[in-house]
Amino acid sequence: MNNRIKEAFAHGKAFIPFITCGDPSLEVTEQIIIEMEKAGADLIELGIPFSDPTAEGPVIQAANIRALSGGVTTDKVFEMVKRVRKVVKVPLVFMTYANVVFSYGTERFAANASEAGMDGIILPDVPYEEKEEFAPTFRKHGMDMISLIAPTSHERIAMIAKEAEGFVYCVSSLGVTGVRKEITTDIGEMTSLVKANKDIPCAVGFGISTPEQASQMARNADGVIVGSAIVKICGTYGSDSPAHVAEYVRKMKDALR
Amino acid sequence: MSKGRFGVHGGQYIPETLMNAIIELEEAYNHYKDDPEFNRELTDLLNNYAGRPSRLYYASHMTEKLGGAKIYLKREDLNHTGAHKINNVIGQILLAKKMGKTRVIAETGAGQHGVATATVAALMGMECEIYMGEEDTKRQALNVYRMRLLGAKVHAVTTGTATLKDAVSEAMREWTNRIEDTHYVLGSVMGPHPFPTIVRDFQAVISKEIKEQILKAEGRLPDAVIACVGGGSNAIGAFYNFIEDKDVRLIGCEAAGRGIDTADTAATISTGRLGIFHGMKSYFCQDEYGQIAPVYSISAGLDYPGVGPEHAYLYDTGRAEYVAITDDEAVDAFEFLSRTEGIIPAIESAHAVAYAMKLAPTMDKDKIIVVNVSGRGDKDCAAIARYRGEDIHE
Secondary structure, eight states: OOHHHHHHTSSSSEEEEEEETTSSOHHHHHHHHHHHHHTTOSSEEEEOOOSSOTTOOHHHHHHHHHHHHTTOOHHHHHHHHHHHHTTOOSOEEEEOOHHHHHHHOHHHHHHHHHHHTOOEEEOTTOOGGGGGGTHHHHHHTTOEEOEEEOTTOTTHHHHHHHTOOSOEEEEOSSSSSSOOSOOOSOHHHHHHHHHHHOOOOEEEESSOOSHHHHHHHHTTSSEEEEOHHHHHHHHHHGGGHHHHHHHHHHHHHHHHO | OOSSEETTEEEEEOOHHHHHHHHHHHHHHHHHTTOHHHHHHHHHHHHHTSOOSOOEEEOHHHHHHHTSSEEEEEEGGGSGGGBTHHHHHHHHHHHHHHTTOOEEEEEESSSHHHHHHHHHHHHHTOEEEEEEEHHHHHHTHHHHHHHHHTTOEEEEEOSTTSSHHHHHHHHHHHHHHOOTTEEEOOOSSOSSTTHHHHHHHHHTHHHHHHHHHHHHHHSSOOSEEEEEOSSOHHHHHHHGGGTTOTTSEEEEEEEEETOTTSSSOOOHHHHOEEEEETEEEEEEOBOTTOOBOOOOOSOTTTOOSBOOHHHHHHHHTTSEEEEEEEHHHHHHHHHHHHHHHSOOBOHHHHHHHHHHHHHGGGSOTTOEEEEEEOBBSGGGHHHHHHHTTOOOOO
């Protein structure tokens, strides 16, 4: 297991923000990462934009398009990570799609990501059945490939948990990413099934935006992941977003203390 | 490697949320595909509702004009709803019904698959929602109306290039949102396993019939079978029962758009490379970083940046050949078949006709070509008129 990721869950409930790299620019992304660490983020998910993000709702889809239109590429994201890694200690995990990795060359991608200072990767379109194509390569380079479980996973949870690395990403709701008023899934049941099979942290994501939701979710999990709500702030404030994102992260982290 | 592979292609690259639904579908399909009662119902619907078997027509005028191989046309355009799409839709909705689903969703490009899905949903009393790129809802306004008339709800997809690939993405997103009562009727031999296999099996009736019909008419197998390829369902249907007959050339016609040396193309095998998208590993039009390319073709049904995994495999092994046909060539063929045989083909199918026009003159008169006319061209008339500079409205 990657040590930095382990550390992220060693100090109470973890707050895990997500941002899309290059929205509105990689310079601003770099500042946001620095500010989020200061504001108490325990682990940061960095989205490498993809043209057709099939697991995303409208907010993150739009951020992907904005970033790609601005000329962001995988290599430019690696350069940005390399720069920011010199000043932050927070664990960094990529979240992108299988083709971004496969097309770059999985071995070359893992080597460059690891060298830049990344700690893990989440590929929402790579389920348990296809994981062996990617996970061993990332493992070799000291990166954890994070497994997801969904409200529909049921009897699959045991099998997924046994081979999970880093932490388990518990998808709170059906559907794609995006803010939700209500989360009805029994998160406690999901996380206890995971933990019955492996001693590994569980973080809940999809649909969470308010401090109240975060603290409620954290009752049955080790961490809370927030994407769309933060990406929305980036979309609204553009290059002024670092301060606004920091304020939001502080508020969310406080709710988890 | 995971299930559902054709060589390196295929697989199940989908969100965890969908995995149990896909597994359930595979189990149900494996159970029903050999179930006599299921097959009796399927055959009954194909024959008495869709109008199968479709005719294999000897195109004597076309043959004479081109002056080479004898040309037969497989008339999938004569099926109910005007295309081969109904073969797969009847199979999948019958299966969905057996699985206890009450709602179907589907993507559509030209609108043929959407119309077929809306039709069979109406027949079988299923709720139906269709996802169609906004650009395509404009190109194929008549089909949008047909779907609504049939009781389906049509969603215009505005994301990305607002064409077929975006409609597939949106239908997949909707499926993750509502799985319990919903079956996703994927319209081509693409997506995650088991879809490429299920759709192929339901379309294989095309080559099964061609084989019987040509043996009856000519006493021998054809020298070449030609079909257009977007995702590739009519082509795999026309090829499948000939794969073991190594002397039969199998030729898939991709949409070159304005040319394979331009950015305005949808010819995946000619211009794409190996990738992972929409649940499958196969060839895709993409940039050096794996971003999916905004493809183009005059044909909304071939306007897709990928190709089904079994086609990718048939290409790798050399069993099938894939050629690229431009908009210009397809439109010429659209007009040629209309005038010589009185058959207006879908602009998709016109890509296959166009290649037959190139190939037939190079072959001896005792050779035989079968062209799969996958659909009828009524839906395309306004667009072709516009292409020729005539502004007509439906």
